[in-house]
Amino acid sequence: MSLPFIGRQNELEELRGLFKQRTASLVVIKGRRRIGKSRLAEEFAKDLQFYEFIGLFPKEDKAAKKINQRTEFVRQMKEQGMPGVSDQDWGDIFWQLSQHTQTGRTVILLDEISWMAADEADFLPKLKNAWDRHFKKNPQLILILCGSISTWIDKNILSSTGFFGRISLELTLDELSLSESNLFLEQVRFKRSVYEKFKILSIVGGIPWYLEQIRGDQSADANIKRLCFSKNGLLVKEFKKIFHDLFENRGELYQKIVRALLTGPTEFNTIAQKVQYKKSGRLSDYLDALIKAGFIVRDFTWGIKTDQMSTLSRYRLRDNYLRFYLKYILPHLSQIGQNKYQKTTLLALPGWDSIGGLQFENLVLNNREYIYDALGLNVDEVSVDNPYFQRKTTKQLGCQIDYLIQTKYNTLFACEIKFSREKIGANIIPKMQKKLDALALPRRYSCVPVLIHINGVTDELVESDYFAALIDFSDFLK
Numbered sequence: 001m002s003l004p005f006i007g008r009q010n011e012l013e014e015l016r017g018l019f020k021q022r023t024a025s026l027v028v029i030k031g032r033r034r035i036g037k038s039r040l041a042e043e044f045a046k047d048l049q050f051y052e053f054i055g056l057f058p059k060e061d062k063a064a065k066k067i068n069q070r071t072e073f074v075r076q077m078k079e080q081g082m083p084g085v086s087d088q089d090w091g092d093i094f095w096q097l098s099q100h101t102q103t104g105r106t107v108i109l110l111d112e113i114s115w116m117a118a119d120e121a122d123f124l125p126k127l128k129n130a131w132d133r134h135f136k137k138n139p140q141l142i143l144i145l146c147g148s149i150s151t152w153i154d155k156n157i158l159s160s161t162g163f164f165g166r167i168s169l170e171l172t173l174d175e176l177s178l179s180e181s182n183l184f185l186e187q188v189r190f191k192r193s194v195y196e197k198f199k200i201l202s203i204v205g206g207i208p209w210y211l212e213q214i215r216g217d218q219s220a221d222a223n224i225k226r227l228c229f230s231k232n233g234l235l236v237k238e239f240k241k242i243f244h245d246l247f248e249n250r251g252e253l254y255q256k257i258v259r260a261l262l263t264g265p266t267e268f269n270t271i272a273q274k275v276q277y278k279k280s281g282r283l284s285d286y287l288d289a290l291i292k293a294g295f296i297v298r299d300f301t302w303g304i305k306t307d308q309m310s311t312l313s314r315y316r317l318r319d320n321y322l323r324f325y326l327k328y329i330l331p332h333l334s335q336i337g338q339n340k341y342q343k344t345t346l347l348a349l350p351g352w353d354s355i356g357g358l359q360f361e362n363l364v365l366n367n368r369e370y371i372y373d374a375l376g377l378n379v380d381e382v383s384v385d386n387p388y389f390q391r392k393t394t395k396q397l398g399c400q401i402d403y404l405i406q407t408k409y410n411t412l413f414a415c416e417i418k419f420s421r422e423k424i425g426a427n428i429i430p431k432m433q434k435k436l437d438a439l440a441l442p443r444r445y446s447c448v449p450v451l452i453h454i455n456g457v458t459d460e461l462v463e464s465d466y467f468a469a470l471i472d473f474s475d476f477l478k
Helices: 009-021 037-044 062-079 090-099 123-133 150-158 178-187 194-204 208-212 220-228 234-259 268-275 281-292 320-337 352-365 369-375 428-438 459-464 473-477
Strands: 025-030 049-054 106-111 141-147 167-172 296-303 308-317 382-390 399-407 411-417 446-453 469-472
Touching: 009 025, 009 037, 009 141, 009 167, 025 037, 025 150, 037 049, 037 106, 037 141, 049 062, 062 090, 090 123, 141 150, 150 167, 150 281, 178 194, 178 208, 178 473, 194 220, 194 320, 194 352, 194 473, 220 234, 220 320, 234 268, 234 281, 234 320, 268 281, 268 308, 281 296, 296 382, 308 320, 308 382, 320 352, 352 399, 352 411, 369 399, 369 446, 369 469, 369 473, 399 428, 411 428, 428 446, 428 459, 469 473
Parallel strands: 025 141, 025 167, 049 106, 106 141, 411 446, 446 469
Antiparallel strands: 296 308, 382 399, 399 411
């Protein structure tokens, strides 16, 4: 029995709104692997006439690709009650499909479309022709093109002259919000403490398929050990699948790039040095592909006085699972392969607490809209926000702020993000003040410190009245 559908209400409303147009609609849904693209389409179409087709992962034998994709498509047509049709030509296949979708509210999903079209030169041209000549004759038909390789979709569909003016809606799915992720944990009956929930979320983020793997009868540590530190753990094997499925023969290069970000936010030139790749537009394209896949993000710093983005930027691992894998699973792969952690507590592993802090920081940055609410800020009041770094020069010290929000009223909120099993005490104050002292502030600007935590703070810290706001991030699970 599948879990109830959670989240994506805005996306569902946008899809339902297409029926008000009284014309057929061509939709693109993209997003990282496991984000729930096909599940969204299925939920939308659950009370409609629905046909779903899934591409086969391309094989190494190029000749086999051409036969398998068409043959599999026809097999899936038969499986869904359509009569047999020759698999020799995509035009014939699409025409036959159109004959069964001529009337009524109908949704057709072509899932993993980049795989369907792999080395099939006539797939997209004949799909475009079938759309123009046949599918669009049903004003209540919605054809959804879905895939994980965003760069392929951008190049071959969204930026293609063949599909220009034909796309009615483009959806890029992101992770579920904190509250939606918590609902997922409730559905799998994981009703542990807030700290344990955040341990889970700090590793898997808001990725629906990962959340589905959590067992309610196990503690956070037991779930993490089963998924990440067992020989056959699903999240032990997931990393290679991601890069193999999405990037095929360039998977190794993409892996090198994300590993270059392992030590923290990294500038372009440093990445080029680490991967031993020339500083070129091609490397920028690879980084852009990882951004579009949802795995990394490019954080620009800015001039506080002008609130204008600087040319200085750093690339950061955005995806919590990817970051955790590289930081903690990869270095222990040989021991995991020998099941050496079956009787070891995670707390005994070196650096476990510190990696938890890095993961939590990433989770907060991916859910920054909650910070706006906690500070009583409207989106239109904020000039810019991001992790902030200031380079050391002869005139200023270097500094780095976990998360800095600059408002249009010359006020800055410097957010310190802390993940701890214990309450946070007043010893954090001098460390925070050192950062603020180094920050180069123009005249008539003020900067106030903010602490983001989950496990409480001491009375001493509260009484110090140092922080302008103490934000308990666990409040946003509700």
